[in-house]
Amino acid sequence: MxxxxxxxxxxxxxxxxxxxxxxxxxxxxxxxxxxxxxxxxxxxYFRAYDMLTFNMEMFVSIMQTAYSMYTLLRT
Structure with missing residues (x-):
């Protein structure tokens, strides 16, 4: 969302x-x-409790890390 x-x-x-x-x-x-x-x-960008800033760069970083972890666990 x-x-x-x-x-x-x-x-x-x-x-x-x-x-x-x-x-x-x-x-x-x-x-x-x-x-x-x-x-x-x-x-x-969106801010959560003035601690976390969520923007497009953060989303891309999260998705890259999630995919890396997925491929690591699959092998």
């Missing part, structure tokens, strides 16, 4: 950029979408 949230959050910047914001007639709306685009480009 957390991985899905991280992946969806990464797509927000692409969707905002692809919405045609540069052709909008209202400057305030264009400015708001630019701010949204800038904020969406920040990396997404």
């Amino acid at each position: 957390l991985l899905w949230c991280v992946l969806q959050a990464a797509q927000v910047a692409d969707q905002v950029y692809s919405c045609g914001w540069e052709t909008l007639p209202a400057p305030a709306l264009r400015r708001s979408l630019l701010i949204m685009l800038a904020r969406a480009q920040l990396p997404t």
